[in-house]
Amino acid sequence: MRIITFLSDFGLKDGYVGSVKGSILSINPSVKIVDISHEISPFDIRTGAYSILTYYNYFPKNTIHLAVVDPGVGSQRLPVIVKTANYYFVGPDNGLFSYIIQNEGYSAYAIQTKYLQQIKGIDFPVSHTFHGRDIFAPVAALLSKNIPLMQMADNITRNLESVPDLLEITDNRIITGVLTVDRFGNIITELRINTLDRLLKAEIDQVRFKDHIFRKLNDTYSAAQTGKPLVLWSSSGFLEIAVNQGRADEYFNLDRTRDKVEILLK
Amino acid sequence: MRIITFLSDFGLKDGYVGSVKGSILSINPSVKIVDISHEISPFDIRTGAYSILTYYNYFPKNTIHLAVVDPGVGSQRLPVIVKTANYYFVGPDNGLFSYIIQNEGYSAYAIQTKYLQQIKGIDFPVSHTFHGRDIFAPVAALLSKNIPLMQMADNITRNLESVPDLLEITDNRIITGVLTVDRFGNIITELRINTLDRLLKAEIDQVRFKDHIFRKLNDTYSAAQTGKPLVLWSSSGFLEIAVNQGRADEYFNLDRTRDKVEILLK
Amino acid sequence: MRIITFLSDFGLKDGYVGSVKGSILSINPSVKIVDISHEISPFDIRTGAYSILTYYNYFPKNTIHLAVVDPGVGSQRLPVIVKTANYYFVGPDNGLFSYIIQNEGYSAYAIQTKYLQQIKGIDFPVSHTFHGRDIFAPVAALLSKNIPLMQMADNITRNLESVPDLLEITDNRIITGVLTVDRFGNIITELRINTLDRLLKAEIDQVRFKDHIFRKLNDTYSAAQTGKPLVLWSSSGFLEIAVNQGRADEYFNLDRTRDKVEILLK
Numbered sequence: 001m002r003i004i005t006f007l008s009d010f011g012l013k014d015g016y017v018g019s020v021k022g023s024i025l026s027i028n029p030s031v032k033i034v035d036i037s038h039e040i041s042p043f044d045i046r047t048g049a050y051s052i053l054t055y056y057n058y059f060p061k062n063t064i065h066l067a068v069v070d071p072g073v074g075s076q077r078l079p080v081i082v083k084t085a086n087y088y089f090v091g092p093d094n095g096l097f098s099y100i101i102q103n104e105g106y107s108a109y110a111i112q113t114k115y116l117q118q119i120k121g122i123d124f125p126v127s128h129t130f131h132g133r134d135i136f137a138p139v140a141a142l143l144s145k146n147i148p149l150m151q152m153a154d155n156i157t158r159n160l161e162s163v164p165d166l167l168e169i170t171d172n173r174i175i176t177g178v179l180t181v182d183r184f185g186n187i188i189t190e191l192r193i194n195t196l197d198r199l200l201k202a203e204i205d206q207v208r209f210k211d212h213i214f215r216k217l218n219d220t221y222s223a224a225q226t227g228k229p230l231v232l233w234s235s236s237g238f239l240e241i242a243v244n245q246g247r248a249d250e251y252f253n254l255d256r257t258r259d260k261v262e263i264l265l266k
Numbered sequence: 267m268r269i270i271t272f273l274s275d276f277g278l279k280d281g282y283v284g285s286v287k288g289s290i291l292s293i294n295p296s297v298k299i300v301d302i303s304h305e306i307s308p309f310d311i312r313t314g315a316y317s318i319l320t321y322y323n324y325f326p327k328n329t330i331h332l333a334v335v336d337p338g339v340g341s342q343r344l345p346v347i348v349k350t351a352n353y354y355f356v357g358p359d360n361g362l363f364s365y366i367i368q369n370e371g372y373s374a375y376a377i378q379t380k381y382l383q384q385i386k387g388i389d390f391p392v393s394h395t396f397h398g399r400d401i402f403a404p405v406a407a408l409l410s411k412n413i414p415l416m417q418m419a420d421n422i423t424r425n426l427e428s429v430p431d432l433l434e435i436t437d438n439r440i441i442t443g444v445l446t447v448d449r450f451g452n453i454i455t456e457l458r459i460n461t462l463d464r465l466l467k468a469e470i471d472q473v474r475f476k477d478h479i480f481r482k483l484n485d486t487y488s489a490a491q492t493g494k495p496l497v498l499w500s501s502s503g504f505l506e507i508a509v510n511q512g513r514a515d516e517y518f519n520l521d522r523t524r525d526k527v528e529i530l531l532k
Numbered sequence: 533m534r535i536i537t538f539l540s541d542f543g544l545k546d547g548y549v550g551s552v553k554g555s556i557l558s559i560n561p562s563v564k565i566v567d568i569s570h571e572i573s574p575f576d577i578r579t580g581a582y583s584i585l586t587y588y589n590y591f592p593k594n595t596i597h598l599a600v601v602d603p604g605v606g607s608q609r610l611p612v613i614v615k616t617a618n619y620y621f622v623g624p625d626n627g628l629f630s631y632i633i634q635n636e637g638y639s640a641y642a643i644q645t646k647y648l649q650q651i652k653g654i655d656f657p658v659s660h661t662f663h664g665r666d667i668f669a670p671v672a673a674l675l676s677k678n679i680p681l682m683q684m685a686d687n688i689t690r691n692l693e694s695v696p697d698l699l700e701i702t703d704n705r706i707i708t709g710v711l712t713v714d715r716f717g718n719i720i721t722e723l724r725i726n727t728l729d730r731l732l733k734a735e736i737d738q739v740r741f742k743d744h745i746f747r748k749l750n751d752t753y754s755a756a757q758t759g760k761p762l763v764l765w766s767s768s769g770f771l772e773i774a775v776n777q778g779r780a781d782e783y784f785n786l787d788r789t790r791d792k793v794e795i796l797l798k
Contacts, residue, residue: 011715015586022590054281058288130767183277320547324554449543
């Protein structure tokens with residue numbers, strides 16, 4: 001039983017998501033398609049990249065992660081397959097896999113339409129505007145049928161694209177921008193517990209955000225009083241500013257693109 | 267073929283829903299996960315409770331209903347399994363199962379993390395902030411693999427939590443608050459046809475809402491003129507105020523927390 | 533492995549979608565239900581009709597397409613099954629299948645509740661307000677179990693309902709209204725490439741919209757400068773006005789019901 005997860009910014013008011021699923025099931029009717037989200041804001045590659053990180057390694061080995069947030073469809077950006085120890089990722093090379101390739105070893109492959117068109121029993125009429133349906137979906141479906149990757153793509157030796165880094169690390173201070181704001185208004189920063197522990201071998205002394213100083217991190221939202229802010233490691237290991245049973249974005253009147261969080265290290 | 271339904275307030279703009287699904291499929295890759303809704307308003311336990319009632323008994327016997335609307339995650343509220351004649355329910359004990367336990371006989375069990383950690387072949391690193399992914403999902407998955415409930419939980423003898431009752435019943439009059447407003451603007455009250463028929467053995471004489479008096483109930487929306495209001499039993503058996511091809515919430519300028527519906531009995 | 537796709541305007545904040553899925557799985561627990569969209573605007577039959585067209589023929593042969601946008605539920609509109617060479621469609625006869633029946637040959641059948649009630653082993657308590665759950669879902673499920681169509685429905689000889697045509701075609705000029713606006717703000721017109729090629733055997737000279745004249749069609753969004761408008765054939769073959777990495781609806785300050793697009797032919 002193979003699994004294809006599916007993340008996109010297609011929204012759910014059109015038939016786009018449906019046509020991608022149809023395209024997959026026409027090639028492999030027995031694959032299990034798992035919807036992750038189709039509500040990534042249009043073209044918000046960074047939030048897409050973050051989302052992938054929050055779910056990918058909860059899935060069984062050999063799961064194929066299809067992810068399409070693709071403002072540059074039809075331009076020169078490459079359609080790619082990224083292979084890690086346990087998973088395949090299929091989507092555009094535009095930074096969407098930034099946090100995955102920071103996380104672990106990988107190899108990358110550029111999908112070649114001309115190879116796809118040589119695979120027997122499948123038509124590949126490629127539109128210029130909808131690679132999700134016409135390239136990425138069939139590639140994910142073919143991988144789920146154990147078609148060897150090299151029949152679809154060529155190895156890439158250069159680095160994949162990454163979203164610009166939001167972290168500035170100095171001696172005993174880290175400045176980070178806001179990575180994303182989740183459904184509950186929690187402010188997710190780009191500082192990861194891994195970065196702190198493994199790379200910096202540091203501990204946090206205090207966190208400063210706007211006029212607020214947090215002198216310790218908490219474990220649960222309910223450690224703060226109702227309506228009061230706290231800092232904690234998010235369930236996916238990013239430093240997060242939250243408000244117990246409230247919205248941190250509103251509490252702090254967040255300017256998502258300008259506001260910075262300052263972390264002082266011990 | 268076992269089925270797990272999945273309702274939450276996680277929204278669809280983050281990877282939360284995805285990680286819960288991954289957590290389930292890692293334990294039982296062949297289970298069928300059925301999305302119900304992830305758009306319950308954050309922390310709106312009552313609407314969650316109502317929604318469960320509208321779908322749970324349309325599913326095949328032995329379906330596992332996973333439901334997570336959990337403002338108190340990490341606090342003292344219990345993670346529970348509720349078992350009825352035909353179904354299992356997995357989620358927090360915070361009122362989310364209020365209408366189910368009004369509806370039929372049940373037994374309840376408190377999930378014990380320490381038991382879960384003794385089950386072979388599965389890791390249970392429990393985060394403090396995301397029990398949906400780390401406790402409820404694995405429990406639902408283990409139930410779908412026929413792991414006995416008592417290997418995961420202890421019987422609870424006290425009553426489960428309930429949301430506060432919105433009904434005031436006097437001799438020949440019922441006052442009810444607004445339970446929820448659905449997608450189409452229909453106003454759902456907390457009066458159920460079962461309550462009226464079985465408990466009260468009464469019939470409705472008239473329904474009053476704001477300056478409007480409804481002297482009879484209708485069977486279909488189209489019984490009223492286009493744009494005009496009517497009262498009917500909703501498809502799930504709750505008293506509902508609707509507007510034919512319009513929105514009752516806008517028509518009546520609804521104040522959802524304050525407005526009351528008055529029902530006079532024959 | 534049979535597939536039922538499911539499109540509706542039920543939204544995802546209630547349990548409606550869930551109860552439809554339960555109703556299907558109670559009859560056929562092994563069918564694969566594929567969510568298309570439940571975010572069609574309430575009662576927006578035309579957008580529903582367009583959406584169906586964008587996905588239906590990407591699915592494997594024999595897929596059953598369940599589609600419910602049903603403002604007239606409980607009124608005289610017929611519940612129908614539409615059969616084309618490769619697919620079944622189940623839903624209300626209110627124009628929702630307009631673009632399908634323009635597209636290809638079909639036969640149509642009126643669902644008869646009294647026939648359904650004679651099918652062994654299944655209960656059919658039909659609500660007056662929720663045919664999606666009580667009629668369309670069971671019919672789709674029964675089709676997926678290969679119950680012959682004629683045990684559920686009678687042949688219809690009259691034409692099915694269609695949404696009003698938005699196209700005015702004169703000698704060398706086509707005027708079209710706006711069919712829908714997609715998630716990305718792209719303006720979809722009702723002119724199809726098939727209509728132009730096959731019926732009119734014409735080519736486009738220029739497209740006029742508001743104070744803008746487009747002297748050629750492009751192949752990809754990125755053919756225009758970032759933030760600039762262009763005209764292209766959409767991925768489902770409709771004439772579309774778009775803005776590269778922007779929203780055409782905002783760029784043109786679109787009045788969706790009044791604005792017209794003018795196409796001059798060579």
